Amino acid sequence: MDRILWPVLGILVMVAIIGALVGASVLLWRKVFLKTNGAAGQSTQAQAQPRTILARNGTGWQLLARLGLAGLLSLVLLVPLALIKDLASERAERKYQTLSNIRYDWGEAQTLTGPFLAVPVTFWKLVEDTVPMAMAKPDNGDVGTTIFRTVSREVSETRLAVVAPRELDISGLLAAEERKRGIYGTTVYSASVRLAGRFALPTMEALAQLAPDMELRKVDWNRARLVLGLSDREAVRRAGQLSLGRERLDLVPGNGEAIGLPDGLSAPVALDPGDGEPAFSLDLDFGGSEKLLVAPVGHSSTVRLESAWPHPGFIGRTLPAEREVSPDGFTAMWQVPDLAHSYPPLFLMDMNMDGEIVDGFGGYLVGVNLVVPVDSYRLSIRSTKFGCLFIFLTFLALVLSDLVASGGVGDSRRLHPLQYGLVGLALALFYLVLLSLSEHLGFGPAYLVASAINVAMIGSYALTATGRRGQGLSVVGLTSMLYGVMYVILTLEDYALLSGAALLVVAVAALMFLTRKVNLETLPAGSPAKAPVPAEGTSAGGANG
Numbered sequence: 230m231d232r233i234l235w236p237v238l239g240i241l242v243m244v245a246i247i248g249a250l251v252g253a254s255v256l257l258w259r260k261v262f263l264k265t266n267g268a269a270g271q272s273t274q275a276q277a278q279p280r281t282i283l284a285r286n287g288t289g290w291q292l293l294a295r296l297g298l299a300g301l302l303s304l305v306l307l308v309p310l311a312l313i314k315d316l317a318s319e320r321a322e323r324k325y326q327t328l329s330n331i332r333y334d335w336g337e338a339q340t341l342t343g344p345f346l347a348v349p350v351t352f353w354k355l356v357e358d359t360v361p362m363a364m365a366k367p368d369n370g371d372v373g374t375t376i377f378r379t380v381s382r383e384v385s386e387t388r389l390a391v392v393a394p395r396e397l398d399i400s401g402l403l404a405a406e407e408r409k410r411g412i413y414g415t416t417v418y419s420a421s422v423r424l425a426g427r428f429a430l431p432t433m434e435a436l437a438q439l440a441p442d443m444e445l446r447k448v449d450w451n452r453a454r455l456v457l458g459l460s461d462r463e464a465v466r467r468a469g470q471l472s473l474g475r476e477r478l479d480l481v482p483g484n485g486e487a488i489g490l491p492d493g494l495s496a497p498v499a500l501d502p503g504d505g506e507p508a509f510s511l512d513l514d515f516g517g518s519e520k521l522l523v524a525p526v527g528h529s530s531t532v533r534l535e536s537a538w539p540h541p542g543f544i545g546r547t548l549p550a551e552r553e554v555s556p557d558g559f560t561a562m563w564q565v566p567d568l569a570h571s572y573p574p575l576f577l578m579d580m581n582m583d584g585e586i587v588d589g590f591g592g593y594l595v596g597v598n599l600v601v602p603v604d605s606y607r608l609s610i611r612s613t614k615f616g617c618l619f620i621f622l623t624f625l626a627l628v629l630s631d632l633v634a635s636g637g638v639g640d641s642r643r644l645h646p647l648q649y650g651l652v653g654l655a656l657a658l659f660y661l662v663l664l665s666l667s668e669h670l671g672f673g674p675a676y677l678v679a680s681a682i683n684v685a686m687i688g689s690y691a692l693t694a695t696g697r698r699g700q701g702l703s704v705v706g707l708t709s710m711l712y713g714v715m716y717v718i719l720t721l722e723d724y725a726l727l728s729g730a731a732l733l734v735v736a737v738a739a740l741m742f743l744t745r746k747v748n749l750e751t752l753p754a755g756s757p758a759k760a761p762v763p764a765e766g767t768s769a770g771g772a773n774g
Contacts, residue, residue, distance in 0.1 A: 458491025
C-alpha cells in the first residue's frame with residue numbers, strides 16, 4: 230500500500246507545484262504582455278505611432294514567452310514522469326514475483342539432458358613408497374643416518390564410465406496454455422516427450438584408454454545405471470517404463486551414484502557387453518513454463534517439437550533445420566551431429582562428485598520459448614523515457630497552432646498560461662492511464678484508448694478555450710500524429726533512435742517555417758515611421774492637385 234501511496238502523493242505535490250508556477254506565469258503575463266499601448270493619458274501622437282514587433286504584446290515576444298513556458302513545464306513534468314516510471318517498475322516486479330509463484334507450482338522452464346549410461350569401472354596401479362627402516366650410528370660418535378627402502382603397494386579406485394547415446398531421437402508435443410493469478414498470467418505447457426535411440430557399449434580397450442596411467446581391472450556391468458537429466462524433476466506427471474534391450478524398468482528419482490550428471494531420473498540396469506548396441510525408449514510427461522531446452526548429447530541427435538502455440542521463439546545454439554509456424558501452431562526439427570557440439574561420447578567421472586560435470590552440459594542446447602509477443606510493462610517504462618520529448622512537442626504543437634490561427638498581434642483568443650499548465654497535467658496523466666489500462670487490455674489497446682482520451686481532451690479544450698474550430702482541429706491532428714509516431718518509436722526498437730531524430734528534425738523544420746516572418750528587430754529610437762507611398766493622382770499631403 231505504501232509503495233502506491235507515495236507515488237500518488239508525489240504526483241499531487243507536483244500538481245501543486247505546477248499550479249504555483251502557472252499562477253506566477255499568469256501574474257507575469259498580465260504585467261508584461263497584456264498591457265495595451267492605448268492606456269489613458271497617452272498622447273494622440275503616441276496612439277497613432279505604428280506598433281512595432283518589439284512591443285510588449287508583439288508576436289515575437291509572445292512566441293518566445295510561450296516556448297519558454299513550454300520548456301519550463303516540460304522540465305517540471307519530468308518529476309511525475311519519474312514517479313510513474315518507478316510505479317511501472319514496481320508493478321513489473323510484482324508481476325514477475327507472481328509469475329514465479331505460478332511457475333514454481335506448475336513447473337519451471339525445463340532442460341532435458343541425456344539419457345546416459347553410467348557404468349562403474351575399477352582401475353589399479355602399483356605405487357612405490359619410500360619408508361625409513363633403521364638408524365645407522367658410526368663408531369666415532371657422529372650423528373647417525375637413516376636407512377630407507379622402497380615398498381610397492383597396490384592402489385585401486387572405482388569410477389564411472391559415462392556413455393552417451395550413439396543415436397538419439399527426441400520428439401515432444403507441447404500443450405501450451407495461459408495460467409493467471411489475479412491480473413497476471415504466464416504461459417505454461419504440458420509436455421509429452423518420447424526418447425528413443427541406441428547405445429554403443431564401449432569395448433574394454435576403449436574403457437582402458439580413459440585412464441592410461443592405470444590398468445583396468447573390472448567393469449561392473451550389472452551395476453550400470455541409466456540417467457536422464459530434467460531440471461525440474463518435481464514437475465513430472467507420468468513416466469512410462471524404460472525399455473532397454475530386453476529389459477523393462479521403472480524409473481526412480483535421483484541419479485544414484487552419478488551425482489555429477491544433471492539431476493533427474495534414473496533406473497538401475499544390468500548390461501550385457503555382448504549385446505553390442507542395445508536400443509532404448511521412454512515416454513515421459515512433465516509440466517513446464519515458457520521454455521523447453523534439450524541437450525543433443527548423442528553422436529547423432531534429432532529433436533522434434535510440436536505445439537499449437539502460435540508465437541514460438543526458437544532459442545539455443547542453433548536454429549531448427551526445418552520449421553513451420555502458422556496461426557494454428559508450429560513444428561520444428563533439429564538435426565545435430567556430434568561435430569557440432571562438444572559433448573564426449575565416452576568419459577570418466579569420479580563417483581559422487583558434485584557439480585563439475587553438470588556445468589558442461591549447458592553449452593549446446595536447442596529448444597523453444599513459448600513467448601508472449603509484448604511485455605506491456607517494458608513498453609510503458611520505455612514510453613516514460615520518451616515522455617519529456619513528446620510533452621514538449623505537444624506544447625510546441627499548441628504554440629504553433631496559436632501562431633497560425635491567431636487573428637493578429639492584439640488577438641486575445643490565445644491559450645492562457647493556466648491552460649498550458651492544465652494541458653501539461655493531462656499529458657502526464659496519459660502515462661498513468663496507459664499503465665493502468667495495459668495491465669488489463671494489453672499495451673496496444675491501452676495505448677489506443679489512452680491516446681484517444683488525451684487527444685479528445687486537449688483538442689476540445691483548445692476549441693472551447695479559443696473559440697476557433699480550426700485551431701481545435703489542428704491541435705487534434707497534431708497530437709494524433711505525435712501519439713502515432715510515439716507508438717511507432719516504442720514498438721520498433723531497432724529504429725527508435727532514427728525515428729526520434731527524424732521527429733525532432735520535422736518539428737524544428739516546421740517551427741522554422743512558421744516563424745520565418747517573425748521579426749524581433751525594432752526601429753532605432755526616435756526614427757520616424759516610413760511614410761506610405763501616395764496613391765496615383767494625389768499629393769503627398771493627400772489633397773487633389
